Amino acid sequence: MQEADALLRTPLYAAHVAARSKIVPFAGWEMPVQYAGVIAEVNAVRTGVGVFDVSHMGRVRVHGHDAEAFLNHLTANDVAKLTPGKAHYSLICTDAGGVVDDIIVYRLGASEFIVVVNASNRVKALAWFGTHRAGFPSLFIEDETFHTGLIAVQGAGAVAMCDALSDADLNGLPRFGITETVVAECPVMVARTGYTGEDGLELFCRDSDAETLWNTLVVRGAVCCGLGARDTLRVEAALPLYGHEMDERTNPFAARLAWVVKTEKPAAFVGQPILQTLKASPRDFVLVGVEMETRAVPRDGYVIFDDSGNIVGTVTSGTFSPTLGVGIALARVRAACGDVGTSVSVVIRDAKHAARIVPLPFYKRKATDA
């Protein structure tokens, strides 16, 4: 075991302590898991504005003449189609088609990118970049995680709240757009991205500005949210989490991520040959949504049976959904049991609890102009 003092702290650690949040070790960081409570925090994001410290996420600047070619070689989405000022969700895959990490690639300019990687995979992703950079001589890879902050402002009122603090037209920023501007007198890059299923922004800031931004948003009514609410919100929105819905042994097609994998893109990329084969192959297992019909909460690893008494899969992520008022889970089940409406049961403390396969996402926000 690592000593507790080996844990990392974000630029907002002192603010989390001062606000009496519950702090837990997470992916090597000391992070707030909850403030007022998961239900209140989830409701704040679904109905107003919530603010999250996501500074533990890895932020890697990739630039140089070969940056586009390098990222296109390493990631499954098509970086050549990404215009400056836009971002996309992508995957770093192995030669065997497994997932090294799921990432967001933000294109700042022709030869300038920010790649946001999972906190739990930051070291691995950096090492992966290092071992795959041969052949891309004009390439700079800089880990900016430790001298910057990242704050997610999420919810129906999130964009308007930040827009009022900025000279830029943030209301006009398109979904997955990113722009450089000033918010609350702090220089930031503002991206219309998030992990909650709501509209919202993510603010990339200097570490020294993180508290100013955080406090300014809180004073204006943003509710402080922890990792507990973040996880529940992303399950409601059916957004996958590395290590749960996919990992190095699970290919993207088994994680509802076929849309990310551009097997036909002109640039060859790591994993492309096997992913082409897998794409055309029948799926043994599929990732589905499960909703409980009893008063019980499905949790990671719980076993799922079909109505004939066969084990057909396991829960990959489960939670009580404050928004729907019922237990929900993402689950990997045999394809034959994956149709919406199929009755299944989830084993919870040695008892089978009735559930059914439901459409994903569990929660979808009402359409807006953005």
Place this chain on the structure above:
Amino acid sequence: MSTIPAELKYSKSHEWVRFDGEIATIGITDHAQEELGDVVYIELPEAGRMLSHDDIYGTVESVKAVSELYTPVSGEVIEVNDALSGAESVVNESPYESGWMIRVRVKDAAEMDDLLSADGYKSEIGE
């Protein structure tokens, strides 16, 4: 710092017990509800069930965690707090009063001596 009423007895598994003659009222501590977070479901036994010391008598589920409830003193369940059904957040708001779980007719009064005092529980949870 969580609340730990001086007049109650405690178990290491974070139950509290209020003794009133041979009747023991049982619930979970303020520390336990803080650790669990927002409680959403509670499973409790039927009245009439015989419980032995350390038997699992129920389950508390929060949004993010699940915890089993352990019997701090042996006896027959004579009353269950049905008011918690559909109002589970009462356990978060009032763990020692409205959030009680079950009442037990104590079988062996000597078991009381094995429970912790408020001070003993306070040091048990490191406060």
